[in-house]
Amino acid sequence: MIKIRLEDIQDPQDLKTLKTEDLKTLAVEIRGKIIEVVSENGGHLSSNLGVVELTLALHTVFESPKDRIIWDVGHQSYAHKLLTGRQQNFRTLRKFGGMSGFPKREESPHDVLETGHSSTSLSAALGMVTARDLKKEDFNVVAVIGDGALTAGLALEALNQIGHLEKNLTVILNDNEMSISNNVGAIASYLARLRSDPAYYKLRDDIEFLIKKIPAIGERVVRAVERVKGSLKHLVIPGVFFEELGYTYLGPVDGHDLESLLSYLKRAREMDGPVMVHVITKKGKGYKPAEENPDIMHGTGPFNTETGQPVKKSSRPSYTKVFDKKICQLAAQNKKIIAITAAMPEGTGLKKFAQLFPERFFDVGIAEQHGVTFAAGMALEGYKPVFAVYSTFLQRAYDQVVHDICLSNLPCVLAIDRAGVVGEDGETHQGAFDISYLRHIPGLTLAAPRDAADFENMLELAVNYHGPIAIRYPRGETPEIPISKRQPVRWGKGELLTDGDEVLILATGNMVWPAYEAVQILKTMDINAALVDLRFIKPLDHALIKDMVQKTRFLITIEENVLAGGMGSAVLEFLAAEKIELPTMNIGFPDRFIPHGKADELRRELGFTPEKISQKIYDFCQGEKRGKYEKTARYIAGGKKVFPFKK
Numbered sequence: 135m136i137k138i139r140l141e142d143i144q145d146p147q148d149l150k151t152l153k154t155e156d157l158k159t160l161a162v163e164i165r166g167k168i169i170e171v172v173s174e175n176g177g178h179l180s181s182n183l184g185v186v187e188l189t190l191a192l193h194t195v196f197e198s199p200k201d202r203i204i205w206d207v208g209h210q211s212y213a214h215k216l217l218t219g220r221q222q223n224f225r226t227l228r229k230f231g232g233m234s235g236f237p238k239r240e241e242s243p244h245d246v247l248e249t250g251h252s253s254t255s256l257s258a259a260l261g262m263v264t265a266r267d268l269k270k271e272d273f274n275v276v277a278v279i280g281d282g283a284l285t286a287g288l289a290l291e292a293l294n295q296i297g298h299l300e301k302n303l304t305v306i307l308n309d310n311e312m313s314i315s316n317n318v319g320a321i322a323s324y325l326a327r328l329r330s331d332p333a334y335y336k337l338r339d340d341i342e343f344l345i346k347k348i349p350a351i352g353e354r355v356v357r358a359v360e361r362v363k364g365s366l367k368h369l370v371i372p373g374v375f376f377e378e379l380g381y382t383y384l385g386p387v388d389g390h391d392l393e394s395l396l397s398y399l400k401r402a403r404e405m406d407g408p409v410m411v412h413v414i415t416k417k418g419k420g421y422k423p424a425e426e427n428p429d430i431m432h433g434t435g436p437f438n439t440e441t442g443q444p445v446k447k448s449s450r451p452s453y454t455k456v457f458d459k460k461i462c463q464l465a466a467q468n469k470k471i472i473a474i475t476a477a478m479p480e481g482t483g484l485k486k487f488a489q490l491f492p493e494r495f496f497d498v499g500i501a502e503q504h505g506v507t508f509a510a511g512m513a514l515e516g517y518k519p520v521f522a523v524y525s526t527f528l529q530r531a532y533d534q535v536v537h538d539i540c541l542s543n544l545p546c547v548l549a550i551d552r553a554g555v556v557g558e559d560g561e562t563h564q565g566a567f568d569i570s571y572l573r574h575i576p577g578l579t580l581a582a583p584r585d586a587a588d589f590e591n592m593l594e595l596a597v598n599y600h601g602p603i604a605i606r607y608p609r610g611e612t613p614e615i616p617i618s619k620r621q622p623v624r625w626g627k628g629e630l631l632t633d634g635d636e637v638l639i640l641a642t643g644n645m646v647w648p649a650y651e652a653v654q655i656l657k658t659m660d661i662n663a664a665l666v667d668l669r670f671i672k673p674l675d676h677a678l679i680k681d682m683v684q685k686t687r688f689l690i691t692i693e694e695n696v697l698a699g700g701m702g703s704a705v706l707e708f709l710a711a712e713k714i715e716l717p718t719m720n721i722g723f724p725d726r727f728i729p730h731g732k733a734d735e736l737r738r739e740l741g742f743t744p745e746k747i748s749q750k751i752y753d754f755c756q757g758e759k760r761g762k763y764e765k766t767a768r769y770i771a772g773g774k775k776v777f778p779f780k781k
């Protein structure tokens with residue numbers, strides 16, 4: 135008998151005639167491939183290893199892409215990619231120009247929804263089935279959502295409407311008891327109860343089986359049986375919560391047992407109305423280091439496959455590490471400090487805080503909106519909440535920042551990690567927009583540190599500040615900038631780092647270091663540049679800017695944020711209001727999504743290296759001197775030059 139190989143599967147259709155034994159063989163090969171490639175490229179290991187059998191079963195039972203299979207978050211879609219004609223490119227996973235680590239519509243017709251942020255699958259699935267029914271078409275829609283993702287308000291809003299509309303739709307609840315860390319909340323406890331007593335679901339199945347077996351049952355018997363079912367319901371029917379919401383609940387089913395999975399999925403496919411299949415999986419399944427540390431290996435850099443240990447050890451502390459240490463120090467001195475995370479205690483550096491001050495630490499689940507308003511509530515009662523959150527995920531809670539924190543001028547601290555280039559997670563994860571979505575909110579202070587020392591000082595200032603304040607800082611290591619003197623961090627004040635009279639560079643956050651290097655390169659080009667670290671994007675240090683622009687010929691702003699509405703825009707607004715005309719070049723993200731790739735590769739591509747920055751400044755000054763541009767030219771990093779006033 136010829137053994138099936140993964141390379142024989144170039145399309146899900148190739149799975150249809152396989153025996154369960156073949157699928158099991160494929161599962162082993164898929165796991166091997168995922169471990170091999172993630173160990174080299176980094177990626178989401180544990181979640182992917184957990185859904186190998188589920189993915190095989192889904193593609194065997196359903197007809198993708200006619201049937202739509204939606205992966206919530208999308209970080210668990212590697213097996214799906216391997217089964218849908220993308221094995222050849224799998225080695226390029228997460229690499230610049232290569233395959234995305236998340237579903238991408240341009241990559242394959244099997245990727246029906248772009249994801250990366252959590253808990254969108256149910257809403258999109260309901261949208262699709264509603265459109266399907268309006269179009270009178272016939273296909274299945276399956277949404278695979280984790281127990282972690284189910285904690286978000288967005289998912290619960292969809293769950294609510296799905297039950298109401300009663301449309302044919304299959305929800306697969308992939309329950310591994312974990313978000314990135316242990317899942318939290320009342321729903322998680324409820325799911326744990328469902329998992330823990332198999333007698334419950336056995337009894338329910340037995341009742342249904344018995345009803346079906348009674349031949350030609352009379353009306354009264356049916357009603358009697360229904361009554362018994364009804365009265366037993368709250369006692370014995372698992373998933374009564376979901377049943378009451380209007381779903382047919384199937385499960386729990388062992389998500390690594392292919393026979394059971396195939397049988398449950400076939401049942402779900404044939405049923406009318408919304409069906410919830412509760413699948414129990416193990417995060418990291420089949421690879422010991424990931425099974426033992428599913429949280430650490432949730433998202434990992436390259437690692438040694440023998441030991442599971444990371445290949446690269448960082449030499450300097452990351453911003454997250456600095457936050458971790460400093461916030462614990464501050465919390466030890468100030469008992470009012472509360473730390474909040476939305477399901478990211480490791481990622482945001484709050485694990486130590488949670489151990490040291492468990493009563494002042496709150497993981498709200500994947501619930502950024504709730505996290506912000508929860509912070510507002512604590513602040514109203516006299517506490518000093520610090521919500522640590524990634525820039526990209528805070529996008530979810532924009533209204534809560536405006537309406538619940540800033541409108542009441544509440545002293546909450548937003549510690550915004552992963553601001554700017556994030557790297558391999560790509561478009562959905564780059565921290566590209568936070569300056570733009572925060573800068574215009576009345577009363578909000580927005581700061582950005584250039585290094586570890588400034589970050590610590592800003593945190594100290596923030597926890598003692600009387601109003602809302604946000605600090606944005608990047609992913610990665612803190613730099614060592616060779617500047618001998620440092621002025622203390624003062625609210626709303628920038629710092630002049632190097633003086634010069636030809637070019638003025640206004641930089642913010644992690645762009646200060648490359649700007650500093652660029653100044654040194656410019657010296658070798660006979661360009662004398664001054665560098666100001668703004669420190670605060672809001673309020674801008676108007677006095678310092680006004681003073682400095684009067685002493686220069688060219689102005690450059692540089693930030694890791696989209697240009698529209700960013701720091702450079704704030705500077706231009708100020709200059710316009712003051713009627714100051716100066717040839718200005720804004721460097722920042724262009725008006726497009728930043729793809730995936732290593733952070734340094736992306737920065738090179740965007741022109742954020744000292745060499746490229748200095749070259750750009752040189753070209754700009756030369757062009758200005760030749761009178762090629764008039765007044766103001768906007769130069770978009772990585773994009774095209776725009777000449778608003780052509781001669």
Ligand SMILES: Cc1ncc(C[n+]2csc(CCOP(=O)(O)OP(=O)(O)O)c2C)c(N)n1
Pocket residue numbers: 181184207209210250251252279280281282283284308310312313314417476477478500502527530
């Ligand atoms: C809005 C948002 N917040 C936070 C995250 C970060 N994040 C990615 S996966 C994940 C946990 C998801 O848990 P679950 O849905 O149970 O999937 P599992 O990884 O356990 O398979 C989190 C918090 C995100 N992707 N989106």
